Amino acid sequence: MSTSTALVTGAGRGIGRAVAVRLAHSGWRVYGGVRTDVAAEQLAAESDLITPVELDVTVPEHLTALDRVLPERLDALVNNAGVAVGGPVETLSRADMRTQFEVNLIGPLAVTRAVLPRLRRARGRVVFISSINGRVSFPFTGIYNASKYATEAVADCLRVELRPFGVQVGLVEPGVIDTDPWHEMDELIDGLEAGLEPEHRELYAPQFAGERRLIGRIRTNAKPPERVAAAVERQLTRRRVRPRTLVGADARLVLGMKVLLPARGLDAVWARSTSAPVRGARPRVLS
Structure with missing residues (x-):
């Protein structure tokens, strides 16, 4: 029986690295995209079944x-590479907007197109690493939310378009x-606030404090990346790929809130959590 093969983008750290390592330990031949x-050296040291590949999803020559x-x-493509512009x-x-969509949407689609002939031959699978942000829009991550919403829309489309070829998405x-990124979040927030124009810094000061x-x-309550890696492996080995797989109780809770609450109710939740002004409050006007 031949060894299953997978390309994992963004395998240099975090979720992508955890996915590459888990698949290799399960006997897959993994090609891990790194920058x-x-x-590359650190990833290769994890397993003889991992081959690091220079891959920035925004660079055509790498594709x-x-x-x-x-x-x-x-047999599989795991589109994991991504960034978050806050x-x-x-x-x-x-x-900022172009970078967000180039890395999170256009790049992964370019990778998918590049390897589709190989996936067709194997009747393989494509897994996109999205986020609960692809189902629920949070304040202060608006353009990141948009890129993940777009990823979900394209995945829904590809799931139908590639079905005749036996490629599951x-x-x-x-x-x-x-x-x-979560360990660096405090410094990131500080940098974002410091980089604003003075008038914006004053306007959004309460929300930054709330953030x-x-x-x-x-x-x-953050979960280890191995939890995501396990979910990816299940998607790649189950008889039929699930259209969506949530990872983490927090993701299920937030999605439940969106389903149960009216839009304005959910708005109020986010406003309270980020100290945003509530309805009826006088808007702050700069002199």
Whole structure:
């Protein structure tokens, strides 16, 4: 019996690394996309079944080079590479927005297109690592939410379009996961606030304070990335891929709130958690 093969993007750290390691330990031949030599060395040391591949999903030359590395048949693609651009929507630049969508949507779709002939030959599977942010929109992560909503829309489309070829498509939607960005969140929030124009800094000061308190609370319940890796492996080995798989009690709770609460009720929850002004309060006007 031949060894199953998988390409995992963003395998240098966090969820992608956990997925690559778990699959390799289960006997898969894994091609792990990384962006630095250091990440390549560290990933290769995890297993003889892992082959690091230089892969920035926004660089066309890296996608072209996959033809020289990957086997003719590919059983799975795990689109994990991603970034999160934070901050109030009105403060985001066009460059911020382009970066968010290039990395989280356009890049993964370009990878998918590049390896689809191999996936067709194997009647393989595509798993997109989305987020609960792809189902529920949170304040201060508006453009990130948008990129994940878009990922879910495209995955829904691909699931039908690729069905005649035997290629199954699914999403994995984690809640808060204990990865490096969450450990760096305090510094990130400080940097975002410091980078604002003075008028925006004053306007959004209460919300930034609320964000810091909220992050401190929810970070204590972060789940290890291995939980996501286990969900990905199940998606790749079950008879039929599930369209969506939530990971974490927090993700299920938030989705339940969206289902049960009216839109304005959910707005009020987010407003309270981030200290945003409530309805009826006088708007703050700068002199």
